[in-house]
Amino acid sequence: MNMKPWIAVVVAGLASTAAAQDQNSLSIEGEDMVTEAAAPAHMENLDTIYSGWRFRSGETQALETDDFDNPAFVFVDQGIDLFDKVDGTEGKACSSCHENVEDFAGLRTQLPKVQDGKLVAMEDLVNGCRTERMGAEPWKWSGGQMTAVTALIGLQSRGMPMDVAIDGDAAPFWEQGKELYYTRVGQLDMSCSNCHEDNYGMMIRADHLSQGQINGFPTYRLKNAKLNSIHGRFKGCMKNIRATPFAEGGDEFKALELYLASRGEGLSVETPSVRN
Amino acid sequence: MASGVKPRVKVPKTASAGDTITIKTLISHKMESGQRKDDDGNVIPRSIINRFTADFNGQNVIDVTLEPAISTNPYFQFEAVVPESGEFTFTWYDDDGDVYDTSKKIEVS
């Protein structure tokens, strides 16, 4: 042993301090995140909204506080490579037009949004560029390439408050999303609200129910050790209540995504977050 | 070659001679345990990283034997002493015979 004992004590002390995360305040790479906010006016049944991070165990919480410890960053690295990779008939990469990925700061907070009368999610924007500008094949909505790039783009907004538009053109989509949120479906006859509004904070068997916020997506889940898309997660919830899931990238999930994004107004974007 | 394998390492850029530094490493790898079955009930063959080594200027820091119980995207954190300026070499050995490596320089004053 070539280390003085007192150094060992100091090092061990530091290590345990770093690991013990105060369960109420999240700081990622030294930047404070908002994980709790007053519910936006349109939410009738809740006073306070909480990031899903608040519902996880201390060990899982700690993984998100450091970009090296956060396993999602191996996929962000893959996203950086993909962003620079030429693909398709036009000989272009994402970075041919979007020279600095940092310019996407703020985009995550505003999506989904209405463009030419249609509600578009980040995946639509990525595939729009791929098919129209690059002459490349679209990526699968929840595939590894798509989630790597949406994690990279979303990361540029980390720490910024969620802020989607729900009025004007967006209003009918938002109403549709709200309708879906409160509609019971499936053999278990449950709506999103039954778990994530009426019973958040309770245990469902050994799982701690969150409010179902989407401010950290795509998210790295310990369960499957990969990045998970928002629509992929919706699909998982629907399967659990024995319902036939809507299509990823379909109108229903996009409307639900808009409504859920609006329920997170004021929470920091945590992309890419770490969840159970 | 297993697809999408990407190493990440975190080493301070500078240190004082004899300092203890903390090193973190992560590599993207499925670590298929050999215990799982596919949809048809067939065992998915084991495919893991079975060894990881960290060396500094040719001297060993740590040599790890990995079994299938190591999580997907294997992560290690450990401490090294740096006697002089030089280069860390990190090497991961895959069951399929592939070897992945990466290196990091450190300036010691």
Place this chain on the structure above:
Amino acid sequence: MKLTRRNLLIISSAGVAATAMGSLPAFASLTDDAINELTGGAALGEGAITLTAPEIAENGNTVPIEVDAPGAVAITLFADGNPVPNVATFKFGPLSASRSASTRIRLATTQNVVAIAQMEDGSFQKASANVKVTIGGCGG
């Protein structure tokens, strides 16, 4: 004995019961066997090795584990409830600053994680920690 359908059922269910009863102790002894193989049956001291593991793991897929054994040459980790008990072995080289390491491991069920350290004088140290692994209600 004549091989009738009833006899066959009795035989096979006895076989299943024996296998089921045998499985738990078998796992424990697998770990003991693995430890014996490592130590050559030497006595195991306690107290010089610190094993840090969560009391309850939120997900058995990724359980953070830390071991620290000042004066160790190598530390081996076992998980006594996994199908294969061996988890990892850390051998410390001349430039290692402390005999400690952290990693993330898979635990199939609630079980003991055991760390065995081989010390510089050739003796062995043991530490173990029970980790409860929860089964999610809503794996999604």
